[in-house]
Amino acid sequence: MSAARKTISVLGATGSIGRSTLDLVTRAPDRFEVVALTANSDALGLAAAARGANARLAVIGDEALLPALREALAGSQVRAAGGRSALIDAARMGADWTMAAIVGCAGLEPLMAAIEGGETVALANKEALVSAGALVTRASALRQTRLLPVDSEHNAIFQCFDHSQPERVSRIILTASGGPFRTATLEAMAEATPAQAVDHPNWSMGAKISVDSATLMNKGLELIEASYLFPIPPERIDILVHPQSVIHSMVEYVDGSVLAQLGTADMRTPIAHTLAWPGRMETPVERLDLAKIGSLDFEAPNPERFPALRIARDALRLGGAAPAVLNAANEVAVASFLDGQIGFLAIAAVVEKVLEAYRPPAPASIEDVLEVDRESRRLSAEMTKEFAR
Numbered sequence: 002m003s004a005a006r007k008t009i010s011v012l013g014a015t016g017s018i019g020r021s022t023l024d025l026v027t028r029a030p031d032r033f034e035v036v037a038l039t040a041n042s043d044a045l046g047l048a049a050a051a052r053g054a055n056a057r058l059a060v061i062g063d064e065a066l067l068p069a070l071r072e073a074l075a076g077s078q079v080r081a082a083g084g085r086s087a088l089i090d091a092a093r094m095g096a097d098w099t100m101a102a103i104v105g106c107a108g109l110e111p112l113m114a115a116i117e118g119g120e121t122v123a124l125a126n127k128e129a130l131v132s133a134g135a136l137v138t139r140a141s142a143l144r145q146t147r148l149l150p151v152d153s154e155h156n157a158i159f160q161c162f163d164h165s166q167p168e169r170v171s172r173i174i175l176t177a178s179g180g181p182f183r184t185a186t187l188e189a190m191a192e193a194t195p196a197q198a199v200d201h202p203n204w205s206m207g208a209k210i211s212v213d214s215a216t217l218m219n220k221g222l223e224l225i226e227a228s229y230l231f232p233i234p235p236e237r238i239d240i241l242v243h244p245q246s247v248i249h250s251m252v253e254y255v256d257g258s259v260l261a262q263l264g265t266a267d268m269r270t271p272i273a274h275t276l277a278w279p280g281r282m283e284t285p286v287e288r289l290d291l292a293k294i295g296s297l298d299f300e301a302p303n304p305e306r307f308p309a310l311r312i313a314r315d316a317l318r319l320g321g322a323a324p325a326v327l328n329a330a331n332e333v334a335v336a337s338f339l340d341g342q343i344g345f346l347a348i349a350a351v352v353e354k355v356l357e358a359y360r361p362p363a364p365a366s367i368e369d370v371l372e373v374d375r376e377s378r379r380l381s382a383e384m385t386k387e388f389a390r
Contacts, residue, residue: 006034007276010119012092012111013102014038015046017207018125018151021269022100023054025276025284030055033276037091041107042066048073058082060091062107085110093118098276100151101126104209105332106374109133113367116146123275125151127219127226128332132325133370134229135363149275150230154223156271157249157262158231167232172253175223176243177302178202180215182345183244190306193345195338202244212335216348217302221313222331225324228317235317240310242300247289265289308349316356321363322373323356329377330355330384337385347388354384 009026013019019038026033035054040047041062048070051059060082061070067083074081082091092099092114099115101108102125112129115122116137124130130137141148150156154175163169181200182190199211213219220240228235241251249271251261264270267286276282302310309331316327334351337343343351359380364370 006032007098008036008096009033009098009100009276010037010039010091010094010096010115011035011100011102012039012088012108012115013041013100013104013125014050015040015043016102016104018102018268018272019050019100022102022272022276023050025269025273025282027054028285029282032282036096037094039088039091039103039111041103044069045073048079051079052077055079058091058094060087062088089114095119097121098123100272101129102151104128104207106132106329106371109367109370112137113140116140116144116148119146121147121149121275121278123149123151123272127152127222128328130226130229131222131328132374133364133367134225134324136367136370138229148230149278150226151268151271151275152223152226153264153266153268153271154250155227155230156274158227158252160262160274161250161252161260162231163252163254169255170231170233170252171237171255173227173231173233173238174251174253174259175220175227175238175240176246176248176250177217177220177240178214178246179242179244179300179302180217182215182306183242185306187306187346191344191346195341198338198345208339209332209335212338212348213331215345216309217307218309218313218331218349218352220302221309221316222328224310224313225317225327235314240302242302244298245294247291247294247297263289263291309352312349312353312356319356319360322361322370325364325370325373326356326359326361326377327352329374330381333378333381334385337382342390343385343388344390347385351381351384351388354387355381358384 035056037058039060044066064084071081092111095118101112108126198215248261273284316323330352334348
């Protein structure tokens with residue numbers, strides 16, 4: 002890295018990825034300068050993060066909370082702004098490196114703005130690529146903006162993948178922990194509570210992504226994401242259950258060699274990789290102790306327990322708007338489960354029914370994607386009524 006500090010923006014600064022990013026950035030103030038931080042509704046958390054990082058700008062998505070943000074920043078040098086347009090403007094400010102960590106399709110427009118204005122975008126929002134992969138990658142190529150994957154699995158693939166000679170890669174292997182229900186019976190899964198579903202054995206994550214891990218829909222979404230990030234056909238992307246979450250993913254080559262990236266279950270590792278890329282930086286993460294771990298186990302995912310994988314492959318095979326429909330339907334179904342409206346096994350059933358019922362044309366713009374998202378959510382809300390407890 003050059004002597005000049007790298008300018009940083011974090012979209013979604015108060016979420017787990019945003020906090021982990023700022024933990025790394027604030028440990029190296031001589032290397033990084035924070036331009037802008039954004040949050041949706043946590044005004045106090047955003048103000049504290051902006052003060053701690055000496056950010057130039059803090060933007061709250063909910064404009065009604067701008068007075069609270071300004072009050073919390075009183076006496077500091079941080080400028081405050083609020084509302085959707087201010088969030089988009091912050092994303093477009095032209096930081097050297099932008100963390101795109103706004104959850105769901107709400108992060109799509111800010112991501113596109115960051116691609117327009119920045120040099121490198123670290124992508125932690127898998128829903129954006131799932132819903133609008135062709136549009137995102139096309140915009141990135143047009144603007145010559147580098148997309149670096151932050152998801153631990155895709156970052157692992159990125160580290161092992163020979164980008165100069167992709168034809169030598171024969172297969173990508175995404176690893177999955179199997180979640181809390183890896184060995185559960187279907188009867189037990191049918192009665193699973195939200196508290197049980199979010200109790201991930203290895204990772205500390207938000208409720209929605211924890212439920213996705215429990216259904217393995219997260220691997221289905223990652224499969225779709227990988228198909229956009231790496232020049233490999235979907236049929237050559239496999240999923241393997243690895244309960245210890247030590248190997249984060251693997252790349253197999255034509256000579257039979259398999260390269261794997263290993264590490265502890267700490268998102269600061271892949272974040273640091275994208276922050277320092279193409280170099281490396283020190284992190285405070287716990288070091289891997291393979292002797293203590295003792296053994297690494299692998300198994301094929303059970304298709305009966307985890308139909309979400311098949312449904313996601315079907316959506317990828319259909320192409321066009323189907324992945325966007327899948328993503329929106331899953332978000333609604335997961336929210337309904339967390340609210341106690343439907344059972345755990347109904348999540349995948351709702352998603353499949355919405356995919357069968359709604360086949361819009363391929364989106365040609367972000368506005369089209371957002372319209373597909375809205376209609377998919379409306380249909381999903383209706384479908385969940387059929388599975389109400």
